[in-house]
Structure formats: C-alpha cells, structure tokens
Amino acid sequence: MAEVENELAEIRKALHHHNHLYYVEARAQISDREFDQLLGQLEALEAAHPELITPDSPTQRVGGAPIEGFSSVTHRVPMASLANSYNKDEILEFDKRVQKLIDGKAYNYVVEPKIDGVALSLRYEDGKLAVAVTRGDGHSGDDITSNIRTIRSIPMVLESETPPAVIELRGEVYMSRDGFQALNDRRREDGRDAFANPRNACAGSLKLLDPRSVAERPLDAVFYGVGELEGIELLTHEELLNTVKAFGFRTHPVHWLVPDMPAVLDKLDELEKRKHDFPFEIDGAVVKVNQRNVYEDLGRTAKSPRWAIAYKYEPEQAETVLQDITIQVGRTGVLTPVAELDPVLISGSTVSRATLHNEDEIRRKDIRIGDHVLIEKAGEIIPAVVRVMNEKRTGSEKTFTMPTTCPECGTPVIKREGEVAVRCPNDACPPQLKNAIIHFARRSAMDIEGLGETLVHMLVDHGLVKDPSDLYTLDRAVVAGLERMGEKSAEKLMQGLEVSKQADLWRIIHGLGIPHIGQRSSQILEEHFATLEDLAGASVEHLESLPDVGPIVAESIKEYFASPEKKALVKRLEDRGVNLARKQAADPPVDDAASQVFSGMTFVVTGTLSAYKRDEVANLVRQHGGKTSGSVSAKTNCLLAGENAGSKLAKARSLGVRVISEREFGDLLRGTLEP
Ligand code: IVH
Numbered sequence: 311m312a313e314v315e316n317e318l319a320e321i322r323k324a325l326h327h328h329n330h331l332y333y334v335e336a337r338a339q340i341s342d343r344e345f346d347q348l349l350g351q352l353e354a355l356e357a358a359h360p361e362l363i364t365p366d367s368p369t370q371r372v373g374g375a376p377i378e379g380f381s382s383v384t385h386r387v388p389m390a391s392l393a394n395s396y397n398k399d400e401i402l403e404f405d406k407r408v409q410k411l412i413d414g415k416a417y418n419y420v421v422e423p424k425i426d427g428v429a430l431s432l433r434y435e436d437g438k439l440a441v442a443v444t445r446g447d448g449h450s451g452d453d454i455t456s457n458i459r460t461i462r463s464i465p466m467v468l469e470s471e472t473p474p475a476v477i478e479l480r481g482e483v484y485m486s487r488d489g490f491q492a493l494n495d496r497r498r499e500d501g502r503d504a505f506a507n508p509r510n511a512c513a514g515s516l517k518l519l520d521p522r523s524v525a526e527r528p529l530d531a532v533f534y535g536v537g538e539l540e541g542i543e544l545l546t547h548e549e550l551l552n553t554v555k556a557f558g559f560r561t562h563p564v565h566w567l568v569p570d571m572p573a574v575l576d577k578l579d580e581l582e583k584r585k586h587d588f589p590f591e592i593d594g595a596v597v598k599v600n601q602r603n604v605y606e607d608l609g610r611t612a613k614s615p616r617w618a619i620a621y622k623y624e625p626e627q628a629e630t631v632l633q634d635i636t637i638q639v640g641r642t643g644v645l646t647p648v649a650e651l652d653p654v655l656i657s658g659s660t661v662s663r664a665t666l667h668n669e670d671e672i673r674r675k676d677i678r679i680g681d682h683v684l685i686e687k688a689g690e691i692i693p694a695v696v697r698v699m700n701e702k703r704t705g706s707e708k709t710f711t712m713p714t715t716c717p718e719c720g721t722p723v724i725k726r727e728g729e730v731a732v733r734c735p736n737d738a739c740p741p742q743l744k745n746a747i748i749h750f751a752r753r754s755a756m757d758i759e760g761l762g763e764t765l766v767h768m769l770v771d772h773g774l775v776k777d778p779s780d781l782y783t784l785d786r787a788v789v790a791g792l793e794r795m796g797e798k799s800a801e802k803l804m805q806g807l808e809v810s811k812q813a814d815l816w817r818i819i820h821g822l823g824i825p826h827i828g829q830r831s832s833q834i835l836e837e838h839f840a841t842l843e844d845l846a847g848a849s850v851e852h853l854e855s856l857p858d859v860g861p862i863v864a865e866s867i868k869e870y871f872a873s874p875e876k877k878a879l880v881k882r883l884e885d886r887g888v889n890l891a892r893k894q895a896a897d898p899p900v901d902d903a904a905s906q907v908f909s910g911m912t913f914v915v916t917g918t919l920s921a922y923k924r925d926e927v928a929n930l931v932r933q934h935g936g937k938t939s940g941s942v943s944a945k946t947n948c949l950l951a952g953e954n955a956g957s958k959l960a961k962a963r964s965l966g967v968r969v970i971s972e973r974e975f976g977d978l979l980r981g982t983l984e985p
Pocket residue numbers: 389390391392422423424425426427428429430481482534535596615618620
C-alpha cells in the first residue's frame with residue numbers, strides 16, 4: 311500500500327506543478343496530451359484505491375456533487391474593507407495620518423491595482439487547502455470550497471516543502487473581460503439573461519450550488535493579503551506578495567514599492583493610464599504601508615484599517631456627437647429611445663450606442679439630435695449620456711418626439727396611467743414575440759432544451775411561430791431545413807419540446823410572461839392553485855389573500871386572463887398537449903394516519919421542493935404527530951431542505967440541526983429511515 315501511496319503522491323505533485331506552470335505562469339512544460347495522460351494515470355490508480363482519494367487531489371477539481379446550500383464560517387481574522395478616496399488630497403491626508411500615528415518610524419508604500427471582483431479568504435492548514443470562504447459581512451461568510459476548487463490557478467496544496475501550519479490568503483475572484491463576454495454570448499444564445507458586468511457574473515457564479523456549473527464559468531483569482539498566520543512571519547507587504555507568489559498563487563500583474571508621496575501619486579496616474587492593458591476590470595488603486603509591523607500602531611476605524619486606502623478612478627467619460635435617436639422595442643413592448651453616437655473609445659471599448667431610458671429623461675437633460683454629448687461608462691456595461699455640451703450647440707439640433715406608432719409593426723402606441731414608458735400593445739410585434747418566446751423557453755420557465763436565441767429569431771422571422779403554442783406544432787423537417795440547423799439540432803428541439811409538455815405547473819405560469827410574475831411568485835401560485843384554469847378564474851380578493859401577492863400582482867393576473875387572446879392561447883397550449891395542472895407528489899408516501907412517527911418533532915421547510923408542495927409537507931407532518939415552524943432554532947428537530955436552500959440551511963448546520971432531503975422525508979414517512 312505504501313508503494314501505491316508514494317506513486318499517488320508523485321503523480322499528484324507532478325500534476326500540481328504542471329497545473330501551476332500552465333494556469334499561473336502561462337509557460338507549460340508538457341503538452342496538454344501529456345498532462346491528460348498523467349491525469350488518466352491518477353484517475354485509474356484512484357479508481358483502484360478509492361480510499362486513498364484526498365480532497366486536494368487534482369482529480370477533485372470538478373468532480374464535486376451539488377450541495378444543498380452553503381454553510382457559514384466565522385473568519386478568525388475579520389475581513390475588513392478599504393476606506394475609499396476619490397482625489398489626491400485625500401491620499402495626502404492619509405499619509406499625514408500615517409506619519410503622525412507611527413511616530414517617526416521609517417516606512418514606505420506599495421501601490422497596486424484594485425480589482426473589481428469578489429473578495430475571498432482561503433485557509434491552508436499544513437499546506438493543504440482547508441476551506442474557502444466569502445467575505446460575507448466581514449465576520450463570517452459562506453463556505454464555497456467546492457466552487458473554489460474549480461479555479462485552476464488556485465493551488466490545492468502550497469508550493470512549499472515547509473508550509474506554515476496555518477496561512478489564510480485574502481484575495482479577489484474575478485472574471486476577465488473576454489471570459490465575461492463569452493459567457494454572456496453563450497447565455498444570450500441559451501435565451502438567458504446576460505450579466506450586467508463581470509463583477510455580477512463572478513458573484514453569481516460563486517453562488518451556484520453545483521460545482522460542475524461553476525467549473526464552466528471563466529473564473530480566476532489574485533491574492534494580495536493574509537488573515538490568520540501560524541508558523542510564518544511576513545514583515546512587509548512586499549514580502550507578503552512575494553511569498554504568496556512563491557506558494558503558487560497569482561498576484562497582481564504589477565505593483566510598485568515606492569519611497570514617498572510624490573512617487574505614490576505618480577504611480578496612481580501611471581496605473582490609471584494603463585488600466586485597459588489588464589485583461590480584467592480595475593476600478594482603482596490601493597496604497598498600502600509596506601511595513602506590516604506598524605499596522606497595530608496605525609489601528610483601524612470601524613470598517614477599515616488605517617494602513618491602506620483605496621483610490622477610486624472616475625468612471626470614464628468621453629465626448630461624441632449624437633447622430634440620431636432610434637427606438638428599441640423590448641419584451642414587454644416598451645419603446646426605449648437609444649442614442650446613435652459617433653463611435654468613441656471609452657473604458658477600452660468602442661461605444662456607438664447609449665440608452666436614453668425614456669422620453670422624460672430626454673426632456674430633463676434636453677438632449678437633441680445633433681448635440682455634442684458627454685457619455686459615461688461606469689461599472690456597468692451599458693453606457694449612458696451624462697449631459698449635453700450646451701456650449702457647442704449651433705442651433706441646427708433637432709428636438710426628438712416619441713413616435714405615435716410602433717416602429718416595428720405600426721400599431722399605435724399606448725401610455726399607461728402613471729407610467730413614463732410608452733408601449734406597443736401588439737403581442738405579435740416581432741421583437742416582443744421573440745422575447746416572449748425566449749422567455750417562455752428559458753431555464754427558469756419551460757426549460758426547453760435546444761431552443762436558443764438564434765433559433766427563436768429564425769422561427770419568428772420565417773413566420774413559423776406566432777405565439778408560444780406554435781412551438782408545439784413545428785415540423786421537424788422544416789426546422790431541420792433552417793439555416794445552420796440540421797437533423798440533429800431539429801431532433802434535439804423536438805425532444806426538448808416533448809419534455810417541456812410535462813413541465814411543472816409553475817413553469818408555464820412563469821413562461822406565459824404575465825407582467826410582475828417571476829419564478830418565485832409562480833411557485834407560490836402553484837402551491838395554491840391546482841390548475842391554470844383555477845388560477846385564471848381566481849378573484850382579485852382571493853389572489854390578494856395569498857402570501858407575497860399584492861394588489862399589483864393580483865390585478866396583473868386578472869387582466870392577463872381576462873384577455874380573449876390570452877384565453878385562446880391557453881386553450882391552444884392545452885390542445886397541443888402542454889400540462890396545465892399541478893402534478894402529484896412524485897412518490898406519494900403511505901398515508902398511515904395512525905402512525906405518529908413525527909410525534910413531538912418540529913420541522914422547518916426551506917428551498918424549492920420538487921416532489922412535495924409546502925402545504926402538503928405541513929399536512930403530512932401534522933398528520934403524523936409533528937409540527938412545522940417558519941424559522942430554525944435550537945428547538946428544530948429537522949430541516950427539510952430543497953433546492954437553493956440558503957440562510958435557514960446555514961443556520962441549521964451551525965446549530966447542528968438534522969438536515970434531510972425530500973427523499974429522506976419520504977423515507978421517514980414510510981418508516982425506512984429512523985426519525
Ligand atoms: S486589501 C484590509 N487590496 O476591495 C484591507 N483589497 O473596497 C483588505 N480589493 O474588500 C483589502 N483589490 O475585496 C485589497 N489590491 C487590493 C484589492 C482589494 C481589490 C477589494 C477587496 C476589498 C475591497 C475594498
């Protein structure tokens with residue numbers, strides 16, 4: 311056995327080493343093929359000796375099974391934030407304070423980039439990754455270890471023969487601009503919402519419960535700080551950065567050690583000039599005192615230490631000419647005015663359009679066609695017009711008025727009372743129809759495999775689909791004949807459509823696109839209505855009496871189902887085989903009312919359930935002698951956790967409350983699992 315263990319250790323070490331060369335240093339020494347061969351060898355050995363698989367093995371990066379929720383971990387050293395500054399005077403004041411507080415001791419500064427990502431703490435014990443935690447509220451965060459393992463540039467074991475007993479590394483997970491772009495392109499193609507900016511995409515990715523999905527996200531991380539240390543001393547920030555790098559982590563691509571304030575200010579400018587050279591978004595610079603042994607003397611405010619300060623760059627602005635104002639028609643029929651600009655370079659990309667939001671905004675800023683305008687691109691990806699350069703007006707600029715008919719279909723537009731938005735009321739208007747179909751098919755609605763955005767555009771443009779129900783009459787041969795399609799894609803779509811006919815009731819409720827009804831409200835509605843017909847027939851009073859349903863939502867549902875066109879659509883969906891009723895629990899437990907298996911027990915239910923309805927669980931618990939409660943406490947006996955469980959699950963874990971799945975709940979009822 312010792313021989314096998316040695317061999318495993320050798321291969322793992324080699325793989326860690328080559329992984330580091332490839333992902334961190336970008337200078338591979340072996341080919342991908344050789345790497346895969348080594349990995350294959352390891353997999354084979356581990357398959358033969360599964361008891362020897364360790365969590366830090368290179369085979370474990372993407373293999374993790376989905377989890378039900380994140381547990382909460384307390385930071386032994388809190389994760390502080392940085393004080394922000396927006397001009398150089400504030401940096402000079404920061405230096406004065408430093409000088410005063412450290413009382414004549416010598417010091418210098420490190421200037422480094424401030425990356426716009428998500429803060430992370432990694433704890434290594436005896437050189438091995440023990441846990442990865444988000445910042446959370448600074449005192450405790452979520453355990454996201456299995457997600458972090460998927461980031462290839464993060465070593466699972468420190469590159470050191472003599473690792474410290476404990477080292478916590480603090481850094482930032484980020485998504486490169488290119489990775490972000492590619493991810494969003496893929497999402498649009500799948501009919502899903504694009505992320506607004508790389509930071510959001512990154513935060514969203516880290517919250518995913520399935521590490522295999524996280525592995526598909528283009529995440530990376532840099533490290534710039536430490537938390538708890540045991541068995542290692544780091545005297546300066548410079549030494550910290552060098553050590554972090556030597557341990558195998560990515561650090562910032564640049565940093566400068568500088569002697570005084572003039573040099574600091576100089577580097578702040580240099581970094582700002584170079585900020586587009588980095589493959590990721592930088593929203594400022596960080597100035598840190600280099601001597602770590604004075605950090606104690608410098609102390610901290612409630613939120614941040616006094617040894618560092620962030621210098622935030624102004625969002626970039628540029629001047630250009632607004633050549634025209636065009637109209638974009640959205641999913642809900644809202645007409646949005648868009649500024650067509652002379653192309654201009656801003657924040658590293660060429661901008662030729664900017665949103666003007668609505669007519670009121672155009673009036674308020676007095677934007678006219680032909681104006682010189684100042685545009686800005688902040689953290690978000692969509693640029694906006696900040697103001698008009700009035701001094702450059704020539705008098706030939708033209709004021710803009712919203713069209714009275716929809717530019718796409720010619721239908722007269724409407725303006726609802728109390729709303730600023732102007733809408734096209736025609737559901738069959740192509741952009742609305744396309745968006746409605748994309749929404750219908752999306753993952754959080756009918757989840758139709760094989761129906762991406764491009765295909766929806768083709769289906770609508772060819773007149774094959776005039777409402778969602780037409781999807782179910784599509785002819786395989788016709789679909790296969792469409793541009794860039796083929797037998798295989800057509801077959802995939804047909805199968806996807808067939809599967810979607812049996813989707814849960816809430817999916818169709820969400821998929822219909824009733825204004826103000828999101829995924830969560832659809833699920834709540836399913837809990838209270840057994841069929842779409844019941845929902846359609848419900849009174850406003852009944853709807854309003856439901857939890858989380860207010861007058862706006864109730865009115866919106868009523869209005870939707872009052873429309874003869876919508877009634878006809880629902881009828882067509884039904885005729886074409888789409889399920890419009892709540893399904894029974896997948897595996898109905900034996901209804902043995904005499905059994906008192908849950909006697910004296912308190913249950914809490916959290917997350918999205920798929921086999922049971924919530925009220926059904928409550929009834930079953932009651933029937934079998936137990937109680938349900940809305941919140942987890944030390945008195946809770948059991949937490950039934952469905953998909954996407956969050957804070958209740960974390961709390962249950964921290965209190966040591968038993969957590970069960972829906973299947974286990976069924977087993978408890980059937981008596982095949984001990985309560
Ligand atoms: S040092 C105690 N250095 O910015 C100080 N933070 O706005 C710890 N950040 O929470 C932070 N780049 O998530 C530091 N070079 C850098 C950074 C950096 C980005 C993030 C970090 C922090 C936030 C504060």
